[in-house]
Amino acid sequence: MSTRKKQILKVIILGDSGVGKTSLMHRYVNDKYSQQYKATIGADFLTKEVAIDNDTTATMQVWDTAGQERFQSLGVAFYRGADCCVLVYDVTNPKSFENIKSWRDEFLIHANVSSPETFPFVILGNKVDTKDSKKSVTLKAAQELSKSLGNIPLFQTSAKNSINVDSAFEEIARGALEQN
Ligand code: GDP
Ligand code: MG
DSSP, rough: OOOOOOOOOEEEEOOOTTTSSSHHHHHHSSSSSSSSSOTTTTTTTEEEEEEEEETTEEEEEEESSSSSGGGGGHHHHHHHOOEEEEEETTTTTTHHHHHHHHHHHHHHHHHHOOOOTOOOEEEEETTTTTTEEEEEOHHHHHHHHHHTTOOOOOOBTTTTTTHHHHHHHHHHHHHHHHHH
16 A cells, blocks of 8 residues: 655754854755844745655645744744754854754654654754864764664754755755655
């Protein structure tokens, strides 16, 4: 029996304000980067067609926050029906890294997913283009965190220089498809 899957993959991006969530989304969807995105501008989500195999595509909806993450007050509509949750920190901001786990918990509390243990998350350590090594979060620390949370796929990215963004979103799409 064929299990027909819906072709819309809802992906949400969480993480502290300023880590580069909006920049990553624009880099992936539009292949653009700008120093400043107005927090209040824009739709609830951007979409991008993703190829699944030779004759199948899906529409990925990437949901971004409009700055409400500062108050941890994202509405239920934001979380509802998510197929993959992307957790972003800034490699030069240890606090944003420490908060990854709380963002994951926040998601699990609000999204009400049927099976939290197998829900697909992806962690992105963004701004790897910067040379701010003093403050930076080590890859080793990030790998340990990913392992402790059940081997969440981890990518070190740069929205600015377009490093690893496409491969990260390929993994995100893969996770979302499995969940979907
Ligand atoms: P958000 O609050 O998580 O949505 O973060 P934004 O996408 O608005 O980015 C916050 C700031 O970090 C902006 O000034 C961006 O230009 C900058 N930024 C975002 N991504 C990168 C990156 O990959 N490298 C560097 N160096 N800066 C970035
Ligand atoms: Mg933003």
